[in-house]
Amino acid sequence: MKHFIKAAAIALAVVGSTVSTLSIMTPASAQAVVTFDPGNVRYGYNDGYWDNSRAWHKWDQPAHMQTYRDYKGAKYYDYAHTRDTNQGWLEK
Numbered sequence: 001m002k003h004f005i006k007a008a009a010i011a012l013a014v015v016g017s018t019v020s021t022l023s024i025m026t027p028a029s030a031q032a033v034v035t036f037d038p039g040n041v042r043y044g045y046n047d048g049y050w051d052n053s054r055a056w057h058k059w060d061q062p063a064h065m066q067t068y069r070d071y072k073g074a075k076y077y078d079y080a081h082t083r084d085t086n087q088g089w090l091e092k
Contacts, residue, residue, distance in 0.1 A: 036064040038071035045081040045088055054089065056081070 041049045048058040049068065059065045069076045081088030 038068040044068045044076040047080045
């Protein structure tokens with residue numbers, strides 16, 4: 001019986017350390033990667049952009065605005081989208 005208790009204590013210690021190691025490793029491996037695809041932008045303005053689904057977004061980072069401005073075929077307007085009565089959505 002004495003050996004069984006020792007073996008159970010050792011098994012619990014090993015399992016406990018494994019679980020704590022996994023819980024320490026999980027947050028680092030669960031980080032989301034956010035990317036910006038300028039191909040999803042229909043019209044860009046200095047205060048944000050319309051996507052291809054007609055949803056408005058503010059620029060998450062200044063670098064995203066510059067990436068879109070440099071994108072071939074970009075339709076970027078250097079003024080706020082609220083300047084126009086149609087909020088900057090251009091139907092053709």
